[in-house]
Amino acid sequence: MTTHLMLKSDSIINKQQVASAFGRAAHSYELHNELQRRSGMALLARLTAAQPYGVSVGLDLGCGSGWFVPALKAKTEHLLALDLSPAMLQQARLKADITALCADMDTQPLAEQSLDFIFANLCLQWSSNPAAWLAGWSQRLKPGGVLVFATLIEGSLAELAHCWHTQGLPSPINRFMTAAQLEQDLAATGKRWHCDYASEQLAFGDLRSLLLSLKGIGANRVNTERRAGLMGKHSWQRLNLTYPINTQGQSVANYQLAYGVIYG
Numbered sequence: 001m002t003t004h005l006m007l008k009s010d011s012i013i014n015k016q017q018v019a020s021a022f023g024r025a026a027h028s029y030e031l032h033n034e035l036q037r038r039s040g041m042a043l044l045a046r047l048t049a050a051q052p053y054g055v056s057v058g059l060d061l062g063c064g065s066g067w068f069v070p071a072l073k074a075k076t077e078h079l080l081a082l083d084l085s086p087a088m089l090q091q092a093r094l095k096a097d098i099t100a101l102c103a104d105m106d107t108q109p110l111a112e113q114s115l116d117f118i119f120a121n122l123c124l125q126w127s128s129n130p131a132a133w134l135a136g137w138s139q140r141l142k143p144g145g146v147l148v149f150a151t152l153i154e155g156s157l158a159e160l161a162h163c164w165h166t167q168g169l170p171s172p173i174n175r176f177m178t179a180a181q182l183e184q185d186l187a188a189t190g191k192r193w194h195c196d197y198a199s200e201q202l203a204f205g206d207l208r209s210l211l212l213s214l215k216g217i218g219a220n221r222v223n224t225e226r227r228a229g230l231m232g233k234h235s236w237q238r239l240n241l242t243y244p245i246n247t248q249g250q251s252v253a254n255y256q257l258a259y260g261v262i263y264g
Helices: 015-025 034-050 069-073 086-093 130-139 158-166 179-188 207-216 233-242
Strands: 055-061 076-083 099-102 115-121 141-152 192-204 251-263
Touching: 034 115, 034 141, 034 192, 034 251, 055 069, 069 076, 076 086, 076 115, 086 099, 130 141, 130 179, 158 233, 158 251, 179 192, 179 251, 192 207, 207 233, 207 251
Parallel strands: 055 076, 055 115, 076 099, 115 141
Antiparallel strands: 141 251, 192 251
């Protein structure tokens, strides 16, 4: 079953751009999703620790191509998988028996107290209103249910933003929330919660490979104004010379992650 909902027209994040970017990336996504794999494995461990036994209904929120669908399906009788991109959901449905929901996660199209767990791997940063996202989805938990999430926070891809800034160019990456704001939003849910932090680093042969990886997972910039026109050859050469490399001559992407658990 697939449910289609209207997208919000007043979002700070352009949801049509998000859907289009991830739709284009659907078939290449798993060639570039190393960060999602790492964070998802850490998130699965937190889900198992918080809810060690099988349950009735679970949700893979922002499921993407469904990389973690088989593991999540093993934890529940009925697995829902929600994503904004129909193309991503098509990939996810190939991996396990799921109920696919094509919807904007900010609309929270499920009943309150209907879910035993929510698994949300690197999707909160795509929300137009993270505070409302945390409050709303935590209300969808049954008593005893758990929401586990991983999200990027301020400091992620800082080298990339700095490199562009030194050349007088707008940042090619999205804005990320601070840890302090995240914890304030978690406290506002009125639920019991826990949050901890980690860093991840991915290395690429050159800056172009790094940028192609971001594009390959659909991580196009959608919450800041885009620069009109194409980047010139000289601008690109300056960026390559400016971006820091490690001792192996690789371009490194640094990510700051928050791992949260909310209890129903």
